[in-house]
Amino acid sequence: MTTLNYDYFYNWVQANLNIRLDAYKEKQLNRRIQTVMRQSGALTLEEYSGLIHQDESVKKQFLDYITINVTEFFRNKDLFEKFEELLITDLSKKFDSISIWSAACSIGAEPYSLAMIIDRHSLPLKKSIVATDIDETILKRAKTGKYRENELKNVSLIDRSHYFTQEDGYYAVDSRIKEMVQFRKHDLVLDSFESGLHVIVCRNVTIYFKNEVKEDIYRRMSDALVTGGLLFTGATETIYQPEQYGLKKVSSFIYEKFV
Template identity: 75%
Template sequence: MTTLNYEFFYTWVESNLNIQLDAYKEKQLRRRIQTIMRQAGAESLEEYSTLIHSSESIKKQFLDYITINVTEFFRNKDLFDNFEHLLTTDLSKKFDSISIWSAACSIGAEPYSLAMIMDRHDLPLKQNILATDIDNTILARAKTGIFKDNELKNVSIFDKASYFKEVDRTFVLDEKIKSKVDFKKHDLILESYPKKLHVIVCRNVTIYFKNEIKEEIYKRMGQSLVKGGLLFTGATETIYQPDQYGLKKVASFIYEKIE
């Protein structure tokens, strides 16, 4: 398949599905498109776009596969522990109440982990945790608050007992935690960002984006944080030269807004 085919396909996807595929890393993306296209039985991108257009299930399968939803509660537990420490000591001393955005939240394990931390330490939220993702299907799943055992492997025995009920080999999250999170569809590339935030957690999504897109995202996140606020990134998402976004590194993958 030629580059031209992909360009046409990306343009078609942007105007029909409102996703900007040329923001994603090229090689990785093409590999994923080839795999999912073959699974759908299409031989060319043109044929595949016709299939996506005519079948809701193929469209859903394409969107689900492209957006990569892997997640779990307290992902990279050691990093989450550091973040919890900063949140409960440094940040809660600086601010009376805290506003949090969990961007690219997938099925909700991340914002619900944050809600559990806030609850455990009895910290006041300024408003409900805002949890956003580009993918409507996973947001619908996030709202159910029902999780699988393997998604809870980093949840402590204490939190499991306090915040979940086991029902037919699934884990149902307590209403008290669920009610602290508001889910909303949001595209990190195409839409504006909320402002005056104390915490942004944005993990394991910028790895899929090209450098210039990643830089723009961190610049906008820097602008969305109040001075003293924290940005928590994924375990491979180092921000080089954080000062260009008004940020400074305060722990591994945790950055503070400094100006």
């Protein structure tokens, strides 16, 4: 069996695609690379990198497979309901207006969920919700705002009728909600973070990073938040000793910056 040259491939991807694969958990990532490489027909990573360079469809498949894009509206509904409660009872009373970043937003279900909460309660949004992801292909899909019914399983019938219209078998997000969200390409590992944020929602992505990378991301997210701001993480992403980042736990997977 051919030994795969992961060092070469990691360096090639960073040089040519500007993605740091060494930030991810190695065993899990390498299994995914092997799978998608074999699907392309390549036998070595040198051959596979050549295919990625030459064929846009191979490049798209690689990026889609390596960057995890599994999500839905109001994912982990009970956690989202608690987060919504904190936005209403706590955050909106502390600040005249709030700025929100939805990091690693995937197909856009999460930032649109946030926009619906903002609209539902007429919360004072400072500017558009900034929604970012590393995958430009998935961002294009997010901007269309069209979803399959299974992706709306946590959306109430009232909200479906209020915020969506049915088009060709899809549910399309109302234009007013779409206008509340601004999508941008952003790499959590390589790119800088904005400052002065009141809410950061970053769910179900840091579990794929190595511990030292994850810790750096949490530290930079805390720096990006104003005192009293909230960080909402995924349902498998407990932050142990949050105080080392200037955060305190206020609910399951929800943290407040206290310094």
